[in-house]
Amino acid sequence: MALLAANVLVFIGLFTGSFCTAGTLDSCVFLGETEELSLYEDGDVVIGGLFPLHFSPVSFSSRALRWMHTMTFAIKEINKRNDFLSNITLGFHIRDSCDDIPVSLKATLQLVNGQPESNLSTEGVTRNSSMETTNTLGCAAVNRRVSSVIIGDAGSGVSKALLRSLGSFHIPLVSYFASCSCLSNQKEFPTFMRTMPSDAFQIRALIQLVRYFGWTWVGVIGVESDYARFAIQLFLQESMHYGVCAAYTNFYPVELNQHALDELLDVIQMKTSKVIVNFSGESEMQDILREVQRRNMTGLQWIASEAWATAKSLWEKSGKLLQGTLGFAIQRAAVIPGLHQHLTSLSPLSIHKTAFLAEFWEETFKCHTYHDRKMCKGTEKFDDVYSPYFDVTQLRVSYNVYKAVYLVAHSLQDMSDCKDGKGPFQNGSCANPKNFKPWELLHYMKRTNFSVLGKEVNFDQNSDPIAYYDLMNWQQISDGSLSLVKVGFYDASLPSGQNLVINDSMIQWPVGKKVCSHQSVCSESCPPGFRVARRKGEPICCYDCIPCAEGEVSNATDSLECSPCSEDTWPNAARDLCIPKNVEFLSYYDALGILLCTTSVLGACMSFFVVVVFFKYKDTPIVRANNMELSFLLLVFLAICFLVGLLFIGEPSDWLCLIKFPAFGISFALCISCLLAKTSVVLMAFRARLPGSTVMKWFGAKQQRASVLLGTAVQVFVCLSWLLTAPPHANYNTNYHSSTIIIECVTGSEVGFWCVLGYIGFLACMCLVMAFLARKLPDNFNEAKFITFSMLIFFAVWITFIPVYMSTVGKFTVAVHVFAILASTLGLLLCIFAPKCYILLLRPDKNCKKKSLQK
Numbered sequence: 108m109a110l111l112a113a114n115v116l117v118f119i120g121l122f123t124g125s126f127c128t129a130g131t132l133d134s135c136v137f138l139g140e141t142e143e144l145s146l147y148e149d150g151d152v153v154i155g156g157l158f159p160l161h162f163s164p165v166s167f168s169s170r171a172l173r174w175m176h177t178m179t180f181a182i183k184e185i186n187k188r189n190d191f192l193s194n195i196t197l198g199f200h201i202r203d204s205c206d207d208i209p210v211s212l213k214a215t216l217q218l219v220n221g222q223p224e225s226n227l228s229t230e231g232v233t234r235n236s237s238m239e240t241t242n243t244l245g246c247a248a249v250n251r252r253v254s255s256v257i258i259g260d261a262g263s264g265v266s267k268a269l270l271r272s273l274g275s276f277h278i279p280l281v282s283y284f285a286s287c288s289c290l291s292n293q294k295e296f297p298t299f300m301r302t303m304p305s306d307a308f309q310i311r312a313l314i315q316l317v318r319y320f321g322w323t324w325v326g327v328i329g330v331e332s333d334y335a336r337f338a339i340q341l342f343l344q345e346s347m348h349y350g351v352c353a354a355y356t357n358f359y360p361v362e363l364n365q366h367a368l369d370e371l372l373d374v375i376q377m378k379t380s381k382v383i384v385n386f387s388g389e390s391e392m393q394d395i396l397r398e399v400q401r402r403n404m405t406g407l408q409w410i411a412s413e414a415w416a417t418a419k420s421l422w423e424k425s426g427k428l429l430q431g432t433l434g435f436a437i438q439r440a441a442v443i444p445g446l447h448q449h450l451t452s453l454s455p456l457s458i459h460k461t462a463f464l465a466e467f468w469e470e471t472f473k474c475h476t477y478h479d480r481k482m483c484k485g486t487e488k489f490d491d492v493y494s495p496y497f498d499v500t501q502l503r504v505s506y507n508v509y510k511a512v513y514l515v516a517h518s519l520q521d522m523s524d525c526k527d528g529k530g531p532f533q534n535g536s537c538a539n540p541k542n543f544k545p546w547e548l549l550h551y552m553k554r555t556n557f558s559v560l561g562k563e564v565n566f567d568q569n570s571d572p573i574a575y576y577d578l579m580n581w582q583q584i585s586d587g588s589l590s591l592v593k594v595g596f597y598d599a600s601l602p603s604g605q606n607l608v609i610n611d612s613m614i615q616w617p618v619g620k621k622v623c624s625h626q627s628v629c630s631e632s633c634p635p636g637f638r639v640a641r642r643k644g645e646p647i648c649c650y651d652c653i654p655c656a657e658g659e660v661s662n663a664t665d666s667l668e669c670s671p672c673s674e675d676t677w678p679n680a681a682r683d684l685c686i687p688k689n690v691e692f693l694s695y696y697d698a699l700g701i702l703l704c705t706t707s708v709l710g711a712c713m714s715f716f717v718v719v720v721f722f723k724y725k726d727t728p729i730v731r732a733n734n735m736e737l738s739f740l741l742l743v744f745l746a747i748c749f750l751v752g753l754l755f756i757g758e759p760s761d762w763l764c765l766i767k768f769p770a771f772g773i774s775f776a777l778c779i780s781c782l783l784a785k786t787s788v789v790l791m792a793f794r795a796r797l798p799g800s801t802v803m804k805w806f807g808a809k810q811q812r813a814s815v816l817l818g819t820a821v822q823v824f825v826c827l828s829w830l831l832t833a834p835p836h837a838n839y840n841t842n843y844h845s846s847t848i849i850i851e852c853v854t855g856s857e858v859g860f861w862c863v864l865g866y867i868g869f870l871a872c873m874c875l876v877m878a879f880l881a882r883k884l885p886d887n888f889n890e891a892k893f894i895t896f897s898m899l900i901f902f903a904v905w906i907t908f909i910p911v912y913m914s915t916v917g918k919f920t921v922a923v924h925v926f927a928i929l930a931s932t933l934g935l936l937l938c939i940f941a942p943k944c945y946i947l948l949l950r951p952d953k954n955c956k957k958k959s960l961q962k
Contacts, residue, residue: 110217112364144463146179150198151251151541154182154515155218157259157269159206160463162390167470169496171261172463173450174283175201177505178258180449181512192520195540198252204260208268211260215269219278230765255545256281256512256552261504263287264333270296280515284509285414289337296388298549302507302514303437304599306334308574310341312435312597313384315607316412317351322382322627323648325410328357329386332746338412350665352648354380354631363394366553372398372464374823377405382627384410389418397427397602408617413437415499417580422589429582431617435576435597440506440560447499462582467496490532499779510572513559516860517550528604531941563612574599582615619753635662640670648895653683658845676837677846688841691919693925700756700918703925707756710749710933717940718742724947729910729954734785738813741781742940747774752925764835765851769826770861772817778935779940780818784875785810822866829859840917849917864905873902897938904931919929 117537146156158175160168202214225716247652257273260266261284270280274296282290282301290296291305317325327342335358345355353379359367372395375383392415399407410806411434415421422429458464469475474483489497497831499505525537531550532538538547556565565573576593596608618624633639633652638661640653655661659669660678672678676685694700721930723739730738752776754767788811833856840849854860875898881891908927916921946953 124346138207144203146175146199146201146463146954147205148179148182148198148200149252150182150186151195152195152519153200153261154178154199155253155254155257155262156199156201156203156212157204157214157216157218157257157265159261160203161205165184166390167466169467169470170496173498174261174466174505174508175463176450177443177446177508178512180443180446181509183449185512192516192523194523195519197516198517200254203427204265204334205263206260206262206265212268212272215257215259215273218257219273219276221911223303229691239928242547248500250915253545253782255279256515258515260510261285262332262334263290263337266290266299267333270299277286277544277549279549279552281552282412283511284504285334287334287337288341291571293569298545300514300552300574302510302564304574304576305569305571306960307341308597308599309435309757310345310578311599312340312520312574312576312607313410314346314349314351314729315597316433316435316609317382317384317627318351319607319609320623321632322408323351324354324380324382324627324629326355326357326378326383327350327353327378327386328359328371328375328383330359330391331358331918333384334414342384342535343481347647348674350648353648354378354629355388355462359391361391361578363391363445368394368398371395372402372404376402376404377753379629380497380627381406382408382410384412385415387415389421391938392418392421396428399428406617408433410434415440415574417500417503417591419498419589420495420539421771422581427583427618429581429589429645431615433614434579434592436501436591437503437507437577439574440502440509442499443502443506443509446502446505447497450497450499453489460678461529469714471496494853510559510564513557514552514555514564515548517557518548518555521551521555522548525738539811540612564577575833580614584772615848624906633666634664635660635666636681637681638660638666650935657918666745669671674841688846688848690848690850691844691917693756693921694758699916699922703922703929704753704756705923707749707752710936711746714742714749714936717936717944720747720947727947727954729943730944730952734788734811737781737785737815738940740815742936743787744774744777744781745932745936748778752928755921755925755928759837759850759852760777762837764837767852768835768854768863769830770829772822772826772867775871775928775931776819776822777815778932779867780875782894782897782935782939783818783870783874784814784878786874786881787814819869822863826860826864827867829856829863832856833859835860843916846919851917868905871898871905874898875902893939893942898936900938901931904934 108683145357147153155781156175156178156292156492158171160171160175178201181201183200185192186196200218202218204211204214228313254900256279257269260269260282263285264287266280266282266285267290270290273613275279279298279300282299282303284303285301286303286306286309288305288307289297290301290308291307293299296900316873317323329339339356339358343356346352355374357374359371385395387395404950407428407429407455409429409432411432413435416434416436420942439555453464458468466486468483468802471492472487474487488560519540522538522543523540525531528535530537532547538544551831553566553570556563569574574597576597577593580592584590584593592613592615594611594613595607597607599606606888614623628652629646629649633650637652639650641647642651644648654668655678658678659671660682661669662683669682672685673831675688677688679686692761693703718739721730721735725735751770754763756771757763835852835855838851839845839852840852843849874896878891878894894922904927907922911923912920912927
């Protein structure tokens with residue numbers, strides 16, 4: 108310990124006036140002024156303590172006094188135990204940090220360096236009217252027992268300053284209230300530990316809280332300090348991941364003057380956001396509330412940081428301004444057994460024996476123990492007044508102090524349990540628990556996990572405790588007083604998405620609000636069917652709602668992107684759901700399908716009817732004169748052509764597509780080949796009447812059948828080539844109508860389809876030319892002119908078909924194809940066979956050989 112004091116002696120001299128002559132500690136003298144107000148009790152190990160008992164020279168903190176006495180209580184409790192640190196007695200040396208960096212640094216250096224014996228008592232000091240004394244003692248300054256570990260300070264900025272000064276000496280600092288995330292940097296602050304969770308966890312909890320209630324447009328303010336600066340910076344970074352934006356950010360000075368208050372309140376009044384997240388301490392919040400009350404600003408939803416989330420003293424002067432406030436408070440101890448009795452064991456006789464109690468007495472009872480003002484009588488009773496010092500219903504920071512003491516104690520216990528040869532230091536050595544170096548204690552502290560009051564205390568890799576916060580709601584009860592009600596919690600150890608739990612029904616909202624009616628947003632939420640479109644140059648919470656594009660949906664609120672529907676689905680009218688697309692094909696149940704199907708069947712029946720008529724009158728001249736065999740074949744093929752139209756109706760499938768196109772091509776090739784044979788026979792028959800002509804021997808029955816087969820064989824070859832190279836197949840077409848699936852037969856090869864159609868046209872052209880040449884041959888039953896007329900109708904139908912077929916889509920394309928088949932087939936049937944049936948059935952007198960020879 109003496110070595111530690113020597114190491115810091117020169118540095119301390121800058122603050123306390125210690126001075127050493129060259130080379131020896133014996134010539135050390137203590138120069139300067141020392142603070143008498145400190146609390147000291149000797150022990151084998153003296154634990155230092157720093158508490159902000161004063162926020163200003165005239166502002167005394169009763170809460171900090173409770174924290175301080177919680178530390179003394181914990182140390183005395185440990186000393187009384189026989190099963191824990193039985194061979195070591197703990198002591199304490201506690202000083203006031205005043206929440207001020209120079210004062211805290213001076214107090215800290217006095218803790219780690221000791222101070223003249225004459226200025227210390229075993230129990231405390233007596234308060235004199237003069238607060239300071241001058242000493243010029245010798246080396247007592249370094250012979251006194253010093254603190255090798257310090258519990259403190261409350262402020263993050265103060266703690267940072269202390270760590271930068273003491274870090275080189277490896278003196279552990281355990282904070283009970285410093286929450287700045289910057290202190291988690293173990294490379295920069297390796298000797299720092301805390302029982303207070305890092306602000307990194309609090310920030311996540313706060314962001315999830317405002318997001319839970321849909322407040323995406325919030326004001327963020329904070330005091331100009333390391334604590335608020337790092338907290339707000341982290342809040343702004345993390346909030347982007349949750350879709351929360353800051354409507355404004357404002358830093359105000361620690362000492363708030365009227366100008367700073369006016370600037371802050373003007374910003375709050377001008378902005379649309381009425382939800383305010385405030386990172387400040389209790390004293391700064393008092394000044395803000397006073398100005399809010401003066402301006403009569405109501406309807407504000409305050410979100411408290413843990414620094415003031417349970418500061419009940421704010422309620423006394425704020426009226427109803429804080430009703431409905433929500434904030435996260437650090438974990439509360441249900442009860443610390445014996446603490447209340449320890450705090451209330453005060454008597455008028457003890458206030459002069461224990462540091463700071465006289466000032467507490469004066470603050471509580473509004474009296475003085477000296478001067479000629481209202482004197483304290485010593486008969487005052489604490490039952491008659493309220494003081495945060497006695498309030499053990501919200502033991503949060505006090506609980507952190509309690510855990511900090513036990514952290515040091517458990518580390519010392521682990522050090523005591525070390526066995527020589529198995530120790531953590533060089534050559535397996537162990538440290539002496541009564542005479543150790545600070546870094547040796549720090550080694551054990553970094554590895555200590557323990558249980559206190561039945562709860563596990565664990566630390567992460569940054570020496571931060573696992574975060575657990577109570578969500579507190581400020582509620583006014585019937586007598587007008589404040590009730591801090593726990594309405595939820597945040598547990599960082601739970602999985603993401605489950606670590607925030609809120610009981611909405613328990614929350615009391617600001618005055619006049621029975622339910623959460625705040626709509627603190629920059630832009631209203633985009634409903635399903637719309638997507639968010641960011642506004643250039645504005646925060647991410649400010650956006651426009653754009654309807655999803657055609658074929659896309661969004662089924663969630665505030666969707667960033669719309670999702671495309673699958674190929675077989677389509678958005679509904681609201682564009683929030685993909686529904687099956689309408690399926691389109693020429694069905695047997697459509698009116699158009701029924702009409703074409705009926706026509707096709709009737710056409711086939713008409714063809715078979717003509718077959719029956721011809722068969723009945725097969726021996727008559729008119730039937731015999733027109734090549735009866737080819738007539739029967741033609742009628743059968745025409746019936747097939749009518750029935751081929753049925754293949755185009757109904758839901759297309761691959762096998763149906765493979766059949767219908769070749770069936771169409773071959774059936775028409777058969778018909779036109781028959782007509783071509785009949786026309787050739789008529790033309791050649793009259794040429795054979797010329798003397799010496801032997802033409803007819805080449806146009807006998809066999810040759811006629813062969814010509815039909817030959818004409819059809821070419822089409823069969825074309826169809827086989829088509830099927831083997833690129834066969835037709837069923838296709839689900841969504842290109843024409845996005846909301847409709849057209850089930851169609853695609854040709855597979857456009858060349859194949861047009862070759863089939865072209866060959867039919869080629870046969871028809873030959874037939875038309877030959878029929879035209881034979882149209883005036885002398886024969887009453889000459890079919891050439893009827894064939895000519897039927898071919899003209901055939902060409903008219905199919906020439907019209909081509910542009911119409913190319914310009915229609917879906918089932919109408921199929922309907923056009925079927926109509927062309929039926930119209931051309933019906934034209935052939937009526938033009939060629941209707942005149943014959945008319946004679947056979949209605950004018951049998953013309954059905955004779957004589958008539959057939961008449962011109």
